[in-house]
Amino acid sequence: MNTGHALIRFENVGLRYGAGQEVLRDVNFHLHPGSFHFLTGASGAGKTTLLRMLFMSLRPTRGLVYLFGRNIAKNTTSQRADLRRRIGIVFQDFRLLDHLTTWENVALPLRVMGRKQSDYQDDVTELLRWVGLGDRMHAFPAVLSGGEKQRAAIARAVIAKPELLLADEPTGNVDPQMARRLLRLFIELNRLGTSIIIATHDYQLMSQFPAARMQLESGRLEMHE
Structure with a gap:
């Protein structure tokens, strides 16, 4: 199979936790830069596991995973950290830092990159207003609703315009109008x-944009272009 300049490539990937059955098995696919895919499948099909593998927080028990043209199994800790800076990710549990305000959480990727606050002050404020958090910029995560936390997590994931965005059920806690906006x-x-x-169960959302689909069923992946 000629994958060209694939952004992501999985070769016969399998993953199991402990001595249990494989959660993912014989997964083969490649995605090119600039692609857009919905990842679907029933609860427990392995969607979150696949995203965690792409973020390098899980390693396959067999097979090879290439990300940005590199075999992730051969990366050092610092190399993995460098690759993660090229990725934006939205977790289902949001993972906002409790001691930072909404604005500070969203600005964090830019601060980690060493950007000056004066360079991104307006961008962060504008994005927060766009996702409906203009009046919650100085609030801490403890007082945000689930939907507000989700929108803050999405804003944080996209603020640095990453090369790859991984989003796990990003519209699960928002109303249909906000889902369309996101x-x-x-x-x-x-x-x-x-x-x-x-990764989404929201078929109404998927119907609004003709993106390709990756479907997981019983640990196996099928591509639907």
């Missing part, structure tokens, strides 16, 4: 060059 944000980010994988 989808427009993802589409615009993709138009600017970011490759996107959105």
